[in-house]
Amino acid sequence: MIVGMVMMMSFGLVDTLFVSMLGTEQLAAISFTFPVTFTVISLNIGLGIGTSAIIGKLQGAGAVNDSKLYATGSLMLSVLLVGSLAALGYALIDPIFHYLNASDALMPYIRDYMSVWYLSSVFLSLPMVGNSVLRACGDTRTPSIIMAGGGALNAAMDPIFIFGWGPIPAMGIQGAAVATFIAWIFGAAWIIWLLAVRRELMIPRLLNLAEFKRSAREVMRIGLPAAGANMLTPIAGAVMTAVVATYGAEAVAAWGVGNRLESIASIVVLALSMTLPPIISQNVGANLYDRVEQAYAVALKFILIWQVVVFAALWAASHWIAQAFANEQEVAKLIKLFLAVVPLGYGMQGVIILTNSSLNAMHQPMTALVLSIIRLFVLFVPVSYIGSILFDLPGLFWGNVVANVLMAAASYLTFKHMLKKHRNTL
Structure with missing residues (x-):
């Protein structure tokens, strides 16, 4: 999973690296797109969580046909929901990014990138949710290979479409989105072939309305709270x-990197x-429940030590x-401060x-959603903003750290409480 995730995350990092060679304005423009693109990706992640929970339970029960x-x-639900969100985002490109304080000078670059990215996001939904099906059936290797293949293809095509090569003209920042588009089409075709033909883990046809409503309802019950979080x-x-944009394009560029x-x-x-x-x-x-507690504790101890090394x-x-x-x-200086x-x-x-x-795995998606709301809008944004008022940009960065410490303590205590509650139901 680590190898596959590295390649998947490389999409944005490689795009940023090549776009940075075009100039600070282009780098700032792609930095503005991150929260918007991640909103769409987050919907896919949530749907994947719901899919994995349902498919895993059905596989364990031996209900292969229902699975x-x-x-x-x-997969149908993901295309429908992501496609709808992408269409809305495309229609609102200008007001959304003006609300984010993107300057008029950056808007042409943002339009070039997002107009293609929104179209490609529909194809992203298929490998992301399809990979959740494979993992729920016990296969973590193939999803990693699919993600690695898509990441490698994107990295290979980025310089070709951004800077031009042979008959392919230089497209600038839009070329990064085109390369990602092609990589996601490749991933979508691969996962559909695997699930429908090679592994026979899905029905190779569109569902009728009754079948779709039945399956979508269960997936959304867990998936939508997870997607919301x-x-x-x-x-x-x-x-x-x-907030960062008030410190200039250089600060936004460093924040995006x-x-x-x-x-x-991570x-x-x-x-x-x-x-x-x-x-x-x-x-x-x-x-x-002793094994639940042990697994959770070991994972937390490991990750705290690991992230110190990182x-x-x-x-x-x-x-x-x-x-x-x-x-x-100036951008380099702010990147070093961030790091x-x-x-x-x-x-x-x-x-x-x-x-x-872990809370989602315990079928407590609403608890996880409430914790996410507290983390982001009670701690992360307010504490960081107060830090910026008191100590400018360094204060904003330190506010991030303080908010994470406070929320980690609250999350740990909540998990312990929910585990005790489950034990008391025995």
């Missing part, structure tokens, strides 16, 4: 981007958040990272992410 039905319904992150990120690097720095956390839930849910189903590596390499992503000295402060809280952020995924 195929729900797999097909999940995930979609809150980019919404809060959008608010923070607007930092967010892309955070995705890579890769082990994200991989664990996909592998810990099956262990949690299986042992809850078997009433083996912070040290980022801090040590901050100079070279800044030089790789920034053409201007010296914000990654301090990544371990605590890992506690929060693993707790939420």
